[in-house]
Amino acid sequence: MECVFCRILQGLEEGFILYRGKGVAVILDKYPVSKGHLLVLSEEHYVGVHDTPPNVLARVWLAASSLARVYRVALKAPGVNVVTNSGGAAGQAIYHFHVHVIPRWGPVKGFWSGRRDLSEGEAVEVLNMLKPYTAIVEEYLERVKLL
Ligand SMILES: [Zn+2]
Numbered sequence: 001m002e003c004v005f006c007r008i009l010q011g012l013e014e015g016f017i018l019y020r021g022k023g024v025a026v027i028l029d030k031y032p033v034s035k036g037h038l039l040v041l042s043e044e045h046y047v048g049v050h051d052t053p054p055n056v057l058a059r060v061w062l063a064a065s066s067l068a069r070v071y072r073v074a075l076k077a078p079g080v081n082v083v084t085n086s087g088g089a090a091g092q093a094i095y096h097f098h099v100h101v102i103p104r105w106g107p108v109k110g111f112w113s114g115r116r117d118l119s120e121g122e123a124v125e126v127l128n129m130l131k132p133y134t135a136i137v138e139e140y141l142e143r144v145k146l147l
Pocket of ligand 1 (some may be wrong): 045
């Protein structure tokens with residue numbers, strides 16, 4: 001198993017998992033550009049937005065949107081980015097479909113500027129900050145009836 005995200009989901013590699021269920025997983029980015037930088041993944045392995053089936057896309061984007069709402073409304077982040085990179089030319093580094101949710105707590109100097117290693121202390125702090133809101137992710141995912 002070469003894929004680092006699949007390895008994290010199988011417990012073969014360390015990762016900080018905020019939520020898992022209904023075909024999606026939310027983990028902390030190991031190289032955050034801001035405090036609280038999340039990745040929303042499909043539980044099944046797909047390469048990117050171009051090969052992921054629509055029902056899975058819907059779930060991943062809905063979960064990402066729910067977390068954007070948590071940051072903007074509950075945690076008062078002044079901004080948030082929700083973005084996916086498809087292909088190396090677009091900056092994709094891990095070839096397992098994922099959507100970045102990046103809260104912005106202040107002005108942005110460059111989209112990916114400030115990337116750094118995630119410390120365990122910060123990871124625990126972010127998980128504790130978000131844990132009270134994981135029910136919102138669940139609630140959004142339960143509304144997927146269209147597919
Ligand atoms: Zn994978």
